[in-house]
Amino acid sequence: MSEKFPVRLLSARQLRGFSQSELAAKAGLQPSAVSHFETGRRAPSFDNLKALSNALEVTTDYLLGRVDNPKLVGGVADQLFRHAENMSHNDLDTLTSFAEMLATKAADKKRG
Secondary structure, eight states: OOTTHHHHHHHHHHHHTOOHHHHHHHHTOOHHHHHHHHHTSSOOOHHHHHHHHHHHTSOHHHHHTSOSOOOOOSHHHHHHHHHHTTOOHHHHHHHHHHHHHHHHHHHHHHHO
């Protein structure tokens, strides 16, 4: 397992605003397992790695240190892309503006 994994797991968990217990519940793991993974005491099985990446909505490649961008993937991203295929350019512009507004709101909330 990559030495980057514990750092990436912690970073992705914090990015999503989850506690270790919340992440564990979303991934179907014990909170102690998340703690062991984040400290590097244990490495996850392949199934646990997939569960963590799904819960955090990042790629396994990000968690393993193969790519540096924790891009949104999985259910939410797939749904957005699926719906985007059926939208007009105006609708896509509106969706993009709305997403930017929500992202700015979330960033402001984190800062203040």
